[in-house]
Amino acid sequence: MLKLEFDTDEGIGTRANLGMIVLETDETLESEFARMADLDGVARYHSRIPMVSEIRADTLARMLDDMPASAKLFPSSLSFDVIGYGCTSASTVIGSDKVAAAIQSVRPEAKVTDPLAALIAAGTSLGVKNLGFITPYIPDVSLKMREKLEHAGFTITAGGSFEEGDDRVVARISERAIHDAALRVAKTADTPCDALVIACTNLRCLNVIPRLEAELGIPVLSSNTALVWHMLRLAGITDERPKICRLFGTQLST
Incomplete structure (x- = not known):
């Protein structure tokens, strides 16, 4: 058996290392994250x-105690630029400051x-x-x-x-249902909407958003598009990819 020589480099995250904490019950975020962050040098x-x-305030709040252990499971050999916590409702109940601290x-x-x-x-x-x-x-x-x-x-x-309390069912809400709900809500606004927000990382919005933006003429934000952006x-990472959605053609305000 030959002893082979080798050298090393920076690895795949030459521009950024991104970590995403995904809920045990989530079936959507990983796939949409991969599509939106598919950029050379972004790991x-x-x-x-x-x-x-069951999505309730008490079950959501329990996740705070598990966040450090989940974050610790990312490769210890890497320095991470950004870590995202992929739950809209729990972020709301727990608070973004406590999520970040954990x-x-x-x-x-x-x-x-x-x-x-x-x-925001x-x-x-x-x-x-x-x-x-x-x-x-709920x-x-x-x-x-x-x-x-x-x-x-x-x-x-x-x-x-x-008004669905079971995350397994949320993951099965069809793209058609999401599209039709968005049109209905936008049309019932007392004051015209400047943008439409569709919350929850388990809702399959990525394929629906470009069509909605064309039909409504306004930005449409989902939990996943906002989080990954x-x-x-x-x-x-300042690459603009407006074909994903209008937000991806926008830079972060300071």
Whole structure:
């Protein structure tokens, strides 16, 4: 057996190393993350976090205790530029500051974002104010998220929810149903929407958004598009890819 010589290089993340903490129950985010962050030199890594299928405030809050362990499972040999926590409803219930603190307790070098923080950053960068708002959540969770968006300075001019408490069912809501719900909510707005927000990382929105933007003439933001866009921009990746959605043709406001 020959002893072979070798050299080493920087690895695949020559531009950025991105980590995504995905819910145990999520079936959508990993696939959409891969499509949106498919860029040369951008490395993508996933970890999972325990989560029961019932989406309630108490089950969402439990994830805070598991975040450090999930973040610790990313390769220890790497320095991460950004770590995203992939749960919109839990970010709303727990709070973005606590999410960041939990992850940075084991990954202090990484910037941290989550869908709620990313949606706020996206709306600010797009310069929008009046939002149409769609969730799959039960009413109390939807209300908490609406309050967080309003506290951030946005006005919800129309809203709707599928009111589904089982994350396994949320992952099966069809693209057609999401499309039709978005049109219905936008058309019922008291004041015309500047943008439409579709919350939840388990909703399959990526294929629907370009069509909705063409039909409505406004930006359409999903939890996943906002989260991945925010991660890329926080990592200093400024590539504009407006074919994904209008947001991906936008830079991060400072």
